[in-house]
Amino acid sequence: xxxxxxxxxxxxxxxxxxxxxxxxxxxxxxxxxxxxxxxxxxxxxxxxxxxxxxxxxxxxxxxxxxxxxxxxxxxxxxxxxxxxxxxxxxxxxxxxxxxxxxxxxxxxxxxxxxxxxxxxxxxxxxxxxxxxxxxxxxxxxxxxxxxxxxxxxxxxxxx
Numbered sequence: 492x493x494x495x496x497x498x499x500x501x502x503x504x505x506x507x508x509x510x511x512x513x514x515x516x517x518x519x520x521x522x523x524x525x526x527x528x529x530x531x532x533x534x535x536x537x538x539x540x541x542x543x544x545x546x547x548x549x550x551x552x553x554x555x556x557x558x559x560x561x562x563x564x565x566x567x568x569x570x571x572x573x574x575x576x577x578x579x580x581x582x583x584x585x586x587x588x589x590x591x592x593x594x595x596x597x598x599x600x601x602x603x604x605x606x607x608x609x610x611x612x613x614x615x616x617x618x619x620x621x622x623x624x625x626x627x628x629x630x631x632x633x634x635x636x637x638x639x640x641x642x643x644x645x646x647x648x649x650x
Contacts, residue, residue: 503640504623504630510644511619514544518612525605530594537591537604541584543646544615548577554639563629573625576618583611 517540528536556570590604 502631503634503636504627506640506644507626507630508623510547510646511623513646514540514547515615515619517543518608518615522605522608522612525601525608533601533604534591534594537587537594541588541591545581545584546642546646548580550639550642552577554637555634555643558637558639559626559629559634562632562634566626566629569625573618573622576614576621580611580614580618583607583614587611 521536521540524536525533552574556574560567560570587604587607590607594601594604
């Protein structure tokens, strides 16, 4: 169903899945290049990824989920679980950002960043799959987009 608010020709759930796929790809690239990049570049790429994911989740929490719950209050428990996940993921991102910020230090250890990214990868895979499955039908029913999708679906400037 196309959204009358944005002229969207692709379902919102498909766009959300595509955004998640972009984030998965960025994280996989980051992990693959972890030991090959110079420390300043590694730090920059880690921080850019953290920013993109944070923007995505804040856009969901402050926009998309609000719009969704206005149409589907029966999803309150599901959305609460997703927001709880976002809080846990934000804590991991803070650790990644802290490690990335000290990437140029003589004692910097890319392996520590790698371990955080490994854990983040596992959690995100579960989170994204659950979110896509739990919200697909509701999103495709035509949740109004009053501009909330911008931060959720587009993060090109964030890395």
